Amino acid sequence: MRRLGSVQQKMPCVFLTEVKEEPSRKRDCQQFQVVATENVNPRALESNVACALATEKLDGTCCYVSVYKGEPYLWARLDRKPNKQADKRFKKFHHSRKSCKEFTWIVEKDFKDVPDSWIPAHGVQHYNGQPVPDENGHIPGWVPVEKNNKQYCWHSSAVNYDARIALVLRPRSDDSELLEIAAVPLSELLEQTLELIGTNINANPYGLGSKKQPIHLLVPHGILQIQNAPSVNYQQLAEWFQGCEEGKVEGIVWHCNDGTLVKLHRHHLGLKWPDGDVFLNKRPVIICVNWVSYELDIGSEDLFGSFSNLNGHHFDCIQDVHFEA
Template identity: 70%
Template sequence: MRRLGSVQQKMPCAFLTEVRDEPSRKREWQQFQVVASERVNPVALDSNVDAALATEKVDGTCCYVSSYKGEPYLWARLDRKPNKQADKRFRRFQHFHQSNKGFSWNIEDDFKNVPEEWLPAHGVQQVNGNPVPDENGHILGWVPVEKYNQQYRWHSSVVDYEDGLALVLRPHPENEDMIEITSRPLSELLEQTLELIGTNINGNPYGLGDKKHPLHVLVPHGIFQIRKAPSLHYQQIYEWFQQSDEGRVEGIVWHCADGTLVKLHRHHLNLKWPVGDTFLNTRPVVVHVDWSGDHLCDSSKNLFHAFSKLNGQQFGCLRDVHFES
């Protein structure tokens, strides 16, 4: 079975973690919290995390660009989850054993149906040709974003398959103090994972657009480098999140030289997120979208068309980017 790109959420935490028997602040369905201890994870130490590139963990929904129907396509994160009966059996097992080790899944009978095009993510273990669920009972995977699928309409809004383009937020290539919203060839993003952020994603912590004029963009993973990253010591990291302007982010992802990715989320330190104005909203943004597509029936509702009308304009921050009625 073909498998697609790794899912960012499976990265190890920078610190060894412990489980607390209280509801998660991050996931409403999760009845426990995963919090960081003060001990650095040996995985991070073995990968020389002190010499790693530290980048901002952006708060969105994970996406992937890979081939579909012979063309570069955007794929949305879709985990295959247990049906109600299997989930109850799994939760009972966890309760009595204080672990999920030894639980037996029936892949054919225990899981909800997924679209025919669904594929498991790279890194998902396989046994006898069947994907193995993770510790939460989920099988991580992807589904291609079709143009008129309402379930993924916000994903669809940031791609133009006819012209092979995607709307991307990234650092300005010539001014490190600025960021830019631009259109990039999907072929340029092949085999990359990204975050979709915007009006209707995760409570919109970056303040993009509004209900009348939703605004969404893709952010390639690892693209926003943390310039003055703290050392990987618990107290220094904690103070950095609390006191530094650059620390007003969802988390940090360290890119180690051996290819290992290590993460730390504010929730691991029992810190609040979102935090009002995020660090992304401290930087001016310029729009560089030159789009003249005429293949849509109603281009006035197209996000590429809306951004093209702002082409060349600069704004104080992401919150200030708005479209005219």
């Protein structure tokens, strides 16, 4: 599992990549694609990726659990980005084909303001007491998800600070083929990163909830292991993504024994996402949320209360989870 808020400067692709002057399949308004070559990244080889744990890469937004105001809190990903003038200078420098590492930033002047509570992610380098931007000109970081913050309302729906719990999707400890939606103490998630998925996140490729009854869940990184992962070979991985039921995922993250993380997106191979039924919806799920045990009043529209009404219910997949009107 990924810990210590470890959003890296940029998680490398398991293969060496090259840039094609074609519109991105992943990001709108990006007029180039980053595609994988057939050569394994030397960083992955050095970390013995062949023996690494392969896990499903989920299509959501990254979160982090850490202490804030003396209590465990959910933190949302917030990259500090350059202001317009600095971004213009950076792009001009980048288009000159010079190395981005040679660009000189003045962090105090070049970057947009962030909340006072903002912190840089672990792994971000510092120079003269200031965080160093990554090769894209961003400084990865976190901001606490406080109560009644409309900007992070979907994050907030997956946590309850009065009860100090979070709604988590994970495999059952006694049956790895069965998923569970459980109320988990935030203290058990301390210093872990998680993926928030759901109705209003990244066009909802998993089909969770509905506009009228949105559902958002947290999934600890590294917890969805790929049972029959192919070898780190370009052709075998391409065939796996296209021909295997288990390959209906956005990508793979390999967790190496030395702590290194490397990834592969479907779009690195020129493949569509989502493409038909996704693998996460091929597994049954049970609801394990018993709100009564927390002895707190809760509104009928609260996500915890809605799940508590379904406590003990089984569903064929998470897409089938709906609340009665």
